Amino acid sequence: MVRNQEAKERTIAGLAREGGVGVETVRYYQRRGLLETPERPEHPGFGSGVRRYGEEAVRRLRFIRSAQGAGFMLEQIAELIALDATEERARARELATERVAALDAKIAELKAARDALARLAHECSSGSAGPCPIITAFEPE
CATH class of the missing domain: 1.10.1660.10 (Multidrug-efflux Transporter Regulator; Chain: A; Domain 2)
Known part of the structure; x- marks a missing residue:
């Protein structure tokens, strides 16, 4: 044993x-x-x-x-x-609910970033003259 x-x-x-x-x-x-x-x-x-x-x-x-x-x-x-x-299930559920809300906010932030980058990639491929919109988007002002 x-x-x-x-x-x-x-x-x-x-x-x-x-x-x-x-x-x-x-x-x-x-x-x-x-x-x-x-x-x-x-x-x-x-x-x-x-x-x-x-x-x-x-x-x-x-x-x-x-x-x-x-x-x-x-x-x-x-x-x-x-x-x-x-x-204590109520507090555990509260913590999980808070975490879900934080994840939802992060997902929304990532989707917005993805959409903005996709838009920049499309603008870059349009063949317009001038600097690349992707590069200028990330340059400090």
């Missing part, structure tokens, strides 16, 4: 690898309070003093990365983690 439990534990490098991040990212998340830092074992022998991370740490790291992928900031992720312990 103990052997099976040890097989599921990993070093910080193993945790980082499973989470798809670097070791320094794991340490950064620990400093920010997003991931717990396990105690160093004090027993003598092979591997003594090396912190070990279990499945919960892997789950938490993957949660952090997924939440970042959805555009949540680390402060918001910390709040979501805290809400998980309380099962």
Whole structure:
């Protein structure tokens, strides 16, 4: 039984690898309070003093990365983690709704930029004389 439990534990490098991040990212998340830092074992022998991370740490790291992928900031992720312990769905829903609104605004901004660039590309291909409208659009005034 103990052997099976040890097989599921990993070093910080193993945790980082499973989470798809670097070791320094794991340490950064620990400093920010997003991931717990396990105690160093004090027993003598092979591997003594090396912190070990279990499945919960892997789950938490993957949660952090997924939440970042959805555009949540680390402060918001910390709040979501805290809400998980309380099962406070209303606030979690509020955070998600705020994030959706921010994404909608960003999408609108990107669409406007795309449309403007497409218009400039069309103007550039029209064969009119003078400087290229794409280049002049990005020059400082």
